[in-house]
Amino acid sequence: MESIDIDQAVYLKSALLRWASAMEKAAPELNERDAQLGDGDLGVTLEKCAKNVIAALDKEASSPYEIFKNVSQACADASGSSFGTLLTSGFFATAKWLQEGKDLDRNSLSELLNHIVQKLSKRGGASLGDKTMLDSLHAISIAIENCGAQEDLSKVALQGALKAIEDFRNQPNKIGRARMFAEKTIGLDDPGMVAVLRMVESI
Amino acid sequence: MKKILNAPKAYVDEMLEGICAAYPESYRLVGERVLMRSEKPINGKVGVVTGGGSGHLPVFLGYVGHGLLDACAVGNVFAGPRVADCKLAIQSADSGNGVLILYGNYGGDRMNFDMALEQLESSTLKINSVCVADDVASASLVDKEKRRGVAGMVFAFKCAGAKATAGGTLDQVTTVAKKAAQACRSIGVALTPCVVPESGNASFSIADSEIEFGMGIHGEPGIWRGPLKSADALTDEMLELLLPELNFTRGDKTAVLVNSLGATPHEELFIVYRRVAKKLESLGVQVVMPLVGRYATSMEMTGLSLTLMPLDSELENLLLAPADCPFWKV
Numbered sequence: 001m002e003s004i005d006i007d008q009a010v011y012l013k014s015a016l017l018r019w020a021s022a023m024e025k026a027a028p029e030l031n032e033r034d035a036q037l038g039d040g041d042l043g044v045t046l047e048k049c050a051k052n053v054i055a056a057l058d059k060e061a062s063s064p065y066e067i068f069k070n071v072s073q074a075c076a077d078a079s080g081s082s083f084g085t086l087l088t089s090g091f092f093a094t095a096k097w098l099q100e101g102k103d104l105d106r107n108s109l110s111e112l113l114n115h116i117v118q119k120l121s122k123r124g125g126a127s128l129g130d131k132t133m134l135d136s137l138h139a140i141s142i143a144i145e146n147c148g149a150q151e152d153l154s155k156v157a158l159q160g161a162l163k164a165i166e167d168f169r170n171q172p173n174k175i176g177r178a179r180m181f182a183e184k185t186i187g188l189d190d191p192g193m194v195a196v197l198r199m200v201e202s203i
Numbered sequence: 204m205k206k207i208l209n210a211p212k213a214y215v216d217e218m219l220e221g222i223c224a225a226y227p228e229s230y231r232l233v234g235e236r237v238l239m240r241s242e243k244p245i246n247g248k249v250g251v252v253t254g255g256g257s258g259h260l261p262v263f264l265g266y267v268g269h270g271l272l273d274a275c276a277v278g279n280v281f282a283g284p285r286v287a288d289c290k291l292a293i294q295s296a297d298s299g300n301g302v303l304i305l306y307g308n309y310g311g312d313r314m315n316f317d318m319a320l321e322q323l324e325s326s327t328l329k330i331n332s333v334c335v336a337d338d339v340a341s342a343s344l345v346d347k348e349k350r351r352g353v354a355g356m357v358f359a360f361k362c363a364g365a366k367a368t369a370g371g372t373l374d375q376v377t378t379v380a381k382k383a384a385q386a387c388r389s390i391g392v393a394l395t396p397c398v399v400p401e402s403g404n405a406s407f408s409i410a411d412s413e414i415e416f417g418m419g420i421h422g423e424p425g426i427w428r429g430p431l432k433s434a435d436a437l438t439d440e441m442l443e444l445l446l447p448e449l450n451f452t453r454g455d456k457t458a459v460l461v462n463s464l465g466a467t468p469h470e471e472l473f474i475v476y477r478r479v480a481k482k483l484e485s486l487g488v489q490v491v492m493p494l495v496g497r498y499a500t501s502m503e504m505t506g507l508s509l510t511l512m513p514l515d516s517e518l519e520n521l522l523l524a525p526a527d528c529p530f531w532k533v
Contacts, residue, residue: 039402039422045282
């Protein structure tokens with residue numbers, strides 16, 4: 001069992017490293033998108049989280065649970081911005097999921113994503129349909145649930161993330177600072193949803 | 204960007220270093236980002252804690268002081284404080300009888316304090332929280348829990364701090380904090396934006412000839428944008444939004460705060476106060492201890508906000524109780 005855990009840990013670490021470097025790369029784009037609706041610091045926030053995550057991945061951690069716990073703490077230490085806190089919560093929910101002995105494989109991924117959506121909704125107060133990253137995670141979860149056993153999961157997830165952006169493009173944001181721009185947000189892609197897309201592309 | 208600073212990244216930490224150097228008898232830093240009172244906590248006093256982004260001085264950390272707050276978790280400019288700092292602020296303010304978290308209604312601030320609260324739940328420390336959401340421009344009365352917390356926070360800090368100093372229990376302090384938070388209403392008007400150091404960009408853009416009525420303290424959109432109006436016309440319009448929610452009757456008392464968002468000078472605040480005082484007088488409403496000045500700012504933003512808080516005898520006494528911090532003395 002131990003050798004499997006180590007393999008999993010190595011695989012996870014490399015995926016999270018790709019995630020972090022993609023966030024650093026996407027920072028300018030996300031700042032710019034966020035500036036149209038928010039205070040323009042989404043990229044800055046993700047960049048800070050990514051930097052801490054890269055450092056945290058150097059820490060000794062042999063189980064996926066420990067890795068996600070460290071990554072969650074790294075995000076908490078990086079930023080108090082809403083998106084940083086939601087990342088912290090998402091990673092922490094994943095760590096707890098693993099601690100409870102649940103799997104992180106193809107069959108349970110959709111369920112885990114739904115679990116994360118519930119946790120983030122409770123934490124941040126957003127509901128599905130508010131045009132936030134929760135809608136992206138939900139769309140990805142559905143796409144994975146409905147895909148064939150042989151399909152490439154990363155492609156399926158990517159399609160889910162893209163579909164969510166397209167489905168919500170012409171709807172208004174209903175929560176957070178962007179809510180107050182109401183009609184002006186119609187036609188604009190939600191920066192948090194784009195951030196999820198960039199995440200999916202990296203993993 | 205035209206700002207007096209060294210490095211944008213060091214903006215908040217250097218500000219904290221400076222404020223502690225200027226007022227060592229009032230403030231001390233715990234960890235990197237928690238400001239607390241220099242004097243020893245009174246044994247058994249209920250702690251009152253807040254936290255939020257920088258860029259609003261004296262809100263939030265400025266109100267750490269006697270008869271006010273005990274500790275404040277400090278975030279970057281316009282960003283929430285980190286969970287660990289929220290936790291540290293709560294723990295630092297505890298002297299045995301519980302802690303009240305009193306925060307403004309902003310996503311990051313709420314989430315981080317709520318997470319800190321969950322992490323501390325297993326301890327013996329009793330913690331309550333109250334959220335201030337006084338900006339009438341940010342959501343309608345039906346959606347009032349979605350409103351932002353703005354200058355009304357100052358009144359909530361004052362009343363909760365006074366109750367705690369008078370020896371109130373955690374539940375009593377929580378009750379008056381809720382009462383103050385529910386009583387106050389604010390509305391702002393912005394003329395020019397401010398620049399967030401780390402992004403280097405203006406918080407919003409607006410034509411030279413225009414103002415935005417109802418704009419939030421981070422540049423959140425308001426109710427209308429249009430040509431500048433006279434001070435009296437603007438004041439009347441602000442009162443038209445606030446008064447219907449306050450149900451004053453002749454003989455009532457109220458607290459009033461005419462607040463600069465940063466760059467608007469005291470002169471203009473007094474021109475507005477003059478109109479507010481006349482209107483309230485005509486309604487037979489008595490103003491108690493009017494506040495006119497910089498109480499809740501948005502760095503160098505030009506503009507002002509008006510806050511009213513109807514007073515019963517309890518809130519009036521709490522408002523008038525002695526308090527002392529480097530930015531405000533009662």
